[in-house]
Amino acid sequence: MAKKKAAVVGARGTTGRNVVRALEQAGDWEIVGLSRQAPGFETSATFISVDLEDEADAEAKLAGLSDVTHLFYCGLAGGFEAENIEGNLALLRIAVQAIDKIAPDLERVVLTQGGKYYGCHLGPYKTPSVETDPRHMPPNFYYNQQDFLLEFQEGKRWNATMVRPEIVIGLSAGVPLNTLNFISVYATIARELDIPFDFPGRPAAWEALNKYTDAEILGRFEVWAATEPSCAGEEFNITNGDCFRWENLWHSIGEAFGCRRGTVRPCSLAGLMEDKGPVWDDIVKRYQLENYRMDELANWIFADWVFGRDWDIILEDRKRISYGFTEIVFTEDMFARYFKTLREMRMIP
Numbered sequence: 001m002a003k004k005k006a007a008v009v010g011a012r013g014t015t016g017r018n019v020v021r022a023l024e025q026a027g028d029w030e031i032v033g034l035s036r037q038a039p040g041f042e043t044s045a046t047f048i049s050v051d052l053e054d055e056a057d058a059e060a061k062l063a064g065l066s067d068v069t070h071l072f073y074c075g076l077a078g079g080f081e082a083e084n085i086e087g088n089l090a091l092l093r094i095a096v097q098a099i100d101k102i103a104p105d106l107e108r109v110v111l112t113q114g115g116k117y118y119g120c121h122l123g124p125y126k127t128p129s130v131e132t133d134p135r136h137m138p139p140n141f142y143y144n145q146q147d148f149l150l151e152f153q154e155g156k157r158w159n160a161t162m163v164r165p166e167i168v169i170g171l172s173a174g175v176p177l178n179t180l181n182f183i184s185v186y187a188t189i190a191r192e193l194d195i196p197f198d199f200p201g202r203p204a205a206w207e208a209l210n211k212y213t214d215a216e217i218l219g220r221f222e223v224w225a226a227t228e229p230s231c232a233g234e235e236f237n238i239t240n241g242d243c244f245r246w247e248n249l250w251h252s253i254g255e256a257f258g259c260r261r262g263t264v265r266p267c268s269l270a271g272l273m274e275d276k277g278p279v280w281d282d283i284v285k286r287y288q289l290e291n292y293r294m295d296e297l298a299n300w301i302f303a304d305w306v307f308g309r310d311w312d313i314i315l316e317d318r319k320r321i322s323y324g325f326t327e328i329v330f331t332e333d334m335f336a337r338y339f340k341t342l343r344e345m346r347m348i349p
Contacts, residue, residue: 003030004030005029005065005069006019006029006032006069006226007062007065007068007071007072007099008020008034008072008074009034009073010074011033012035012039013035013075013076014168014170014172014215015215016072017039017171017215018216019218019222019223020039020045021043023223024045031046032046032065032068033045034047034062035047040173040174052075053087054094055098058095058098062099065102066104067103068105069107070106070107071095071096071110072112073092075092076091083141084141085139088141089144089145092148092149093148096109097152104157106157107159109149109158109160110226111145111161111162112163113142113146113162114142115129115313117135117164118133118136119140121309127312127314128314128315128316129314129316130318130319131164131319160232161225161226161234161236162235162236163218163221164237165239166210166212167210167213167306168218169213169334170214170218170338171345173296173297176296177299178298179212180335181297182306183253184348185294186269187256187257188283188348189273189283190254190257190259190260191257191259193279194260195260196259197250197259197261198262199264199265200266200267200272200307201264201307201309201310202264202310203310204310205246205308205310207247208310208313209245209312209313209314210314211239211242211243211244211314212240212244213238214331217238217329224325225320228323236319237315237316237319238320238325240329240330242328244331249335250262252332253339269307270300272300273298276294280294281293281294287346287349289347289348290346297347
């Protein structure tokens with residue numbers, strides 16, 4: 001069997017660490033993680049600390065990766081806003097060009113995108129969203145990245161696959177753009193203050209349909225798609241496969257934390273949680289948790305954005321299922337599993 005070596009851009013983040021984990025579980029990969037900081041989790045992968053927004057640093061640090069066969073791009077530059085065109089395009093461009101220049105056996109680049117490709121962040125849009133849907137009015141850095149990748153790939157020995165999850169739920173301590181983290185921190189503080197675990201979005205958000213993506217299924221899908229011949233040049237949505245409404249899930253989350261039952265109470269978590277850092281610090285000390293500040297775990301502006309989407313967010317999974325990746329995850333079970341893991345990791349009491 002031919003040797004397979006993966007380079008994972010953004011390997012410390014929620015998606016990247018699960019790609020690394022899926023590669024490890026496959027057992028037949030050599031793995032290199034690329035990130036600015038140390039991984040922060042146990043891994044057999046080799047990590048290279050590199051600033052991929054610095055072209056000179058990237059070329060110097062990646063010079064030894066001439067035997068890479070697959071590049072997984074899971075990076076994000078400068079926050080989560082769709083308008084950050086320059087930073088996100090540069091991050092992808094520098095990484096891809098650096099590897100392309102030195103790796104003659106490169107076979108595929110897997111580009112991680114997201115549901116924002118379809119304009120779900122702008123307001124009500126066509127659902128279920130399918131891969132052939134037209135683009136919305138720019139700006140959207142996913143468009144710039146994809147256009148660059150497909151143009152740069154022309155005439156090359158390798159090909160590309162685009163992967164589109166929705167909100168990704170998974171572990172990533174120290175990465176505040178993480179829905180699992182901010183829900184867990186919010187629920188923990190609500191319990192400690194003995195206040196109801198209120199849903200902070202509007203009534204329409206409480207009732208809207210959502211499809212989320214477990215980071216573990218995402219990691220396994222990316223690894224599968226990287227070597228599946230039929231996935232070359234294709235675009236795929238990937239979610240858990242089921243739909244949920246917060247009205248049917250929120251109270252069970254509160255119960256998992258021992259919270260008082262809340263109601264729908266529209267508010268800004270960015271405002272409400274602004275002074276709660278000391279409360280979290282006290283919780284960390286009292287329960288002997290891992291020593292993370294609240295702002296290292298939860299970005300409340302991002303939380304307001306997530307809960308502020310009061311329209312259906314549904315990516316259709318039928319294409320990836322028809323190509324042969326049929327795995328599904330039940331979202332309620334996913335949250336319960338991650339809450340259990342966070343407790344075992346001493347991230348929450």
